[in-house]
Amino acid sequence: MIYRTYIGLDLQSSVMRAVPMRRRGRSLTLIDGRLIGLAPGVLSPSFRRENILDQDAFVSALREVLDPISGAEERLSLALPERAGRILLTQVETALVNKAEGVEILKWQLRDTLPADGALQLDYQILDRDESGRQHVLVSCITEEVLKQYEDCFNLAGYGAEKIDFRSLCQVNFYRNRLESDDDFVLILLEEQSLVMQVYQGRIPVYHRACEITGDVESVYSELSRVLAGERSRLGGLRRETIYLHSSADENEELISVLKSLFERDSIIVLDPELSRFGAEDLSLNKSQMHSLITAVGAAERLL
Numbered sequence: 564m565i566y567r568t569y570i571g572l573d574l575q576s577s578v579m580r581a582v583p584m585r586r587r588g589r590s591l592t593l594i595d596g597r598l599i600g601l602a603p604g605v606l607s608p609s610f611r612r613e614n615i616l617d618q619d620a621f622v623s624a625l626r627e628v629l630d631p632i633s634g635a636e637e638r639l640s641l642a643l644p645e646r647a648g649r650i651l652l653t654q655v656e657t658a659l660v661n662k663a664e665g666v667e668i669l670k671w672q673l674r675d676t677l678p679a680d681g682a683l684q685l686d687y688q689i690l691d692r693d694e695s696g697r698q699h700v701l702v703s704c705i706t707e708e709v710l711k712q713y714e715d716c717f718n719l720a721g722y723g724a725e726k727i728d729f730r731s732l733c734q735v736n737f738y739r740n741r742l743e744s745d746d747d748f749v750l751i752l753l754e755e756q757s758l759v760m761q762v763y764q765g766r767i768p769v770y771h772r773a774c775e776i777t778g779d780v781e782s783v784y785s786e787l788s789r790v791l792a793g794e795r796s797r798l799g800g801l802r803r804e805t806i807y808l809h810s811s812a813d814e815n816e817e818l819i820s821v822l823k824s825l826f827e828r829d830s831i832i833v834l835d836p837e838l839s840r841f842g843a844e845d846l847s848l849n850k851s852q853m854h855s856l857i858t859a860v861g862a863a864e865r866l867l
Contacts, residue, residue, distance in 0.1 A: 568594070570629065570639035571863030573730065573856075575757060576606050576775075579624055581639075582859040583632040584841070586867065593841035596848055596856045599628050608644035610705075611678060615712050618719075625720035633722070640726040640862040642733040643713070645759065645773035648705035650729055651676065652771055655698045659689060669702055682707040691767045699767055703729060726865045730858050731759040731773055734809065737861030738834060748805040751787075751822065754855055755811065758786055762798055770798060784821050791825060801826060809834045811855040836860075 566585040573580040580598040584591050601624055605617045615621045629639070651673065659665035666685050670677070677683060685704040692698050710727075717724055728736075734752050742748060746766050752759040756778045762770035772790055776782035795801060806826050810818060815833060822831045836857045838846075846853065 568632075568634050568636040569863045569866040570633055570636055571642065571733070571859040571861070571866075572629070572639050573642045573733070573858040573862060574606065574608075575601075575644055575730075575755070576608055577601050577603075577755070579628045580856055580859045581628045581632060582856055582863055583634075583636075584860070584863045591841055591864070591867075593838060593846070593856075593860065595632050596846050596853070596859070597628050597632060598848075598852060598855070599624055606644075608646035610646065610648055610709070611681075613712055614644075614647055614709055615716055618716060622716050622719045625717065625722065629720070629722060637722050638725040638866075639722055640728075640733075640865045641713070641717075641724040642728060642730045642858050642862040643705070645729050645731060645757070646775065647709060647713075648703060648729060649677070650731070650771050650773065651702040651704070652768060653700050653702060655700055656696070658696065659687070659698060659700070669700065673702065677704065678706075684710050691765075701768060703732070726862070728862065728865065729773075730757065731761065731771070733858045733861035733865070734759070735761065735861070736864060737836070737857045738807075738809065741834070742807065745805050747803050748807055749801065749826070751806065751808045753783065753808070753810045753812070753818070754858075758783060760787065760790060762801070762804065764799070764804075770794060780817050780821055783818060784825065787822075787825050806831050807834055808832065809836075809854075809857065811851050813849075813851050 569584045571582050578598055578600050582596050583594040605620045607616055608614050657668055669687055683704050684707050687700050687702045690699045690701055731752060747764050750761045756775045758776050759773045761768055776786055806828055808831050819831045836854055838853055
């Protein structure tokens with residue numbers, strides 16, 4: 564029997580990670596996991612400028628990471644770096660009846676936030692609708708120029724992105740079923756130089772912040788301190804929320820201590836990806852490398 568391969572690709576400025584997954588009955592199997600480093604100057608994620616600075620090196624890296632695992636599959640799900648676009652949370656008084664009309668309404672409503680120069684590719688998800696009819700919406704956008712640059716390079720490598728999303732949304736996709744017991748929680752996602760903080764209240768995301776840091780604990784403390792100083796009162800003090808941490812680091816004791824202090828908590832729940840549930844025991848990767856695959860897995864699951 565021939566099984567379709569669902570490929571998830573995770574891009575960061577310094578590394579590519581890819582996983583092939585297959586469905587067997589009701590279960591998913593993680594077939595492999597690959598990662599390769601990118602030299603400085605190949606990929607520089609940006610909302611307003613070109614991202615791929617060395618097209619030949621980028622296309623070569625795509626082939627190197629994907630060709631050994633793709634088989635005959637050419638379509639994949641792509642997780643883009645946060646800085647390649649924007650993720651925004653907003654509220655809309657006007658009902659978003661259909662996709663095309665909703666996109667235009669959101670572009671107009673966010674006109675002071677989004678750049679006026681250059682065409683934008685915008686998508687959205689309605690998260691909730693309150694009693695007054697106001698809709699809470701998550702908006703993702705990227706400039707068409709930046710998107711086309713990625714698409715052109717994938718075409719040159721012999722692949723096409725069937726789904727495109729940002730890294731943090733793929734990470735949340737991976738963990739969403741494991742967080743169903745909590746209505747109010749904070750999710751901290753830390754991988755190398757990527758830091759994301761998301762706040763959920765009533766299971767609805769009410770705050771999103773993504774940035775690049777130097778990767779040490781001091782930079783995490785500095786960034787989250789600024790966030791909490793500016794947003795704690797608006798978010799109701801963050802007194803009830805459970806604090807979840809995803810980290811690709813091997814050791815997190817110092818980071819956990821810092822988070823306990825920042826959020827005034829006695830405990831921080833460190834998430835375990837448990838990739839063994841996908842049959843991943845035989846992958847020749849260390850603990851840190853395995854943990855770093857969750858974005859690619861979350862992306863691949865979007866194809867199902």
